[in-house]
Amino acid sequence: MLPEHARAHNRSLVLQHLFHEGPTSRADLARATSLTRVTISDLVNVLLAEGLVEELGVQPGRRVGKPAILVGMRTDAYQIVAVDLSDDAVMRGAVMTLTGEAVVRRSLPVDGHVGDALVDLLTRFARTLIAAATRPVIGVGVGSPGVVDDSGRVVEAPNRQWTDLPLAAILTDRLALPVHVANDANSAALGEYTYGGAADSMLVLTIGQGVGAGVMVDGSRVHGAADAAGELGHVTVVDDGELCACGRRGCLETVLAAPALRRAVAGLDPAAADEALAGVGRTLGVALAPVVGALNLGEVLLSGPADLLDGALRTAALQTLTDRTMPATAAGLRLRMATLDEDVVLAGAAVLVLAAQLGVS
Amino acid sequence: MLPEHARAHNRSLVLQHLFHEGPTSRADLARATSLTRVTISDLVNVLLAEGLVEELGVQPGRRVGKPAILVGMRTDAYQIVAVDLSDDAVMRGAVMTLTGEAVVRRSLPVDGHVGDALVDLLTRFARTLIAAATRPVIGVGVGSPGVVDDSGRVVEAPNRQWTDLPLAAILTDRLALPVHVANDANSAALGEYTYGGAADSMLVLTIGQGVGAGVMVDGSRVHGAADAAGELGHVTVVDDGELCACGRRGCLETVLAAPALRRAVAGLDPAAADEALAGVGRTLGVALAPVVGALNLGEVLLSGPADLLDGALRTAALQTLTDRTMPATAAGLRLRMATLDEDVVLAGAAVLVLAAQLGVS
């Protein structure tokens, strides 16, 4: 580690503070980071020159002494391009501000493209998004299904026919911008963590055509021994259950994926439907209890169709979790819906860029 | 972050390399850390002056150029005092080398002491250990049951009648040495990670009077939302099971704790005993599958009586884990016995000190 790394770290501290706490005076930044006012002034001057922050006039509220000048992050000065590849049929993308708001949305039918052709299609799609940006783009984030390693190499994504594909490197080269790639469910977890106010230790279940999971432990993303963390969808939860797409039986996905839930409640009156959903919730609770216990998670978030998830299913799952874990563990636990809905993966892809380029998350 | 923090980081890089890779020349250290030879020379000179490393003569194996001088860590030049409080009845302690070998062992009956009296007893015990050390002691590590936060404050340890007790701070003050305290099962995980060659992402189950767990994710210890990570022993695994000490029914502890296992096989012939143990193994596998899937763990370690654990139980648990997780997840998974046996917690307590004082783990 070099002194300049320390500098970059301190710079990130400042940006992180401004990002999460809003406009702050130099003196308050100094107190918050325990650096000196001199150092903070210097850093702020650099950030001012880069256009990443701006002075916002005098801090309201009159106190003794010279009034402080608020410094704020210009979250609209730069933009991030984010792409969500989780859907088989269509790639969704957006141009986003640094606060995770989508400024421009685009989508493109995948139209059966796989392998290298899909990479080419993705490249063109990213180019149109970059062209649609109204501010300088600091980077591109991609949430992809499959196993993605730390360097943005897609180790395996069967449905895309990608194997050992250095996607981030290829796109960085073609787009001449920093590109970061991560697993879609892991991106979702990042998105909820940074923009959704989720806890430091939490798990996000993304429930759609399939079931994915992303885990944050003590504030950092879990990668796993083979970069395959979050494969909760294909853990067996029902003995001799339904056949799963993966070829095995009784995976969580066979009961919790949106189509399975729709089938389970089809044609039932509301009370019976609730009982069916509660049954799935209990199954989910049984599967989550060991995870919650082992990691002492603070929150479990459900991302998916609220009409199916945010009712009997969620209530039953929480009850089961409470019943099956220690009171000390269960006491602080929350099980709630994700806040970002359809944009989770896009938001998470934006966080990938934010974290890597500015050190903010 | 200050330049001196970067310096400390680089110093730790050097020690970490020497610790794990053994004696190395300055030039090789420079290549391994990607610092320059100049910087490494400077760091090594400081470490030489402190007596933490020593020159070991010329590197064997003749090559062109000036022969390299090997520099090695003096793992016997300093010692660590470690205390294991996991047993209700007796506190065990040791004076250890930096490589985790116990030089002196002591134990002391707890004799019903709890609360402040237990702290006093622990203080005296630690003093005798420090006095028994034959080299300068760099710190004291304590593995305690209960919930322990990052600062070494025991949030809750019912059997010891400790609540919100700043144990590390008290002992640091009384012993005039750096003292670090962590949960016993978490210490065990640390010990296996550093001295037992365990994987970056792994879980250690400590099976004795009770069942504890410590988790390492991507090379760092899991703390959890309320510092209560590892409470796997009190996750329900049997519906309407036996009454547990915690007041609930069917906890993992009721089937997997050593006394429960002994009862389960008592009076059975070997084949029937194996079947009984396999049944427990399958239950364990079911409980671990979601954890292994969510975190993509590389290893699960069992620490406890090998005659009960390292046979039908372990085999059945691994089989169940393989059956109930994705092939991609299960493929790299190992389920094996811990290597350090009774000394796990002591070794882990030593790692606490090693990590905090020297940046080595």
Add this chain to the structure above:
DNA sequence: ACGAGCTAGTTAAGACGCTGTACTAACAAA
């Protein structure tokens, strides 16, 4: 035998980043 070539380690000069000290600027209260 001996110089060429190579590698290990040291010395010296310079760049960078943070700190402490001392300053100016701008306010409130007396």
Add this chain to the structure above:
DNA sequence: TTTGTTAGTACAGCGTCTTAACTAGCTCGT
């Protein structure tokens, strides 16, 4: 107006790294 307080800046100094240029000590080829 004076005093006290807080915000922000200027400057010298220290610590830490790097590059460049050195010395030390070996092997190999002639």
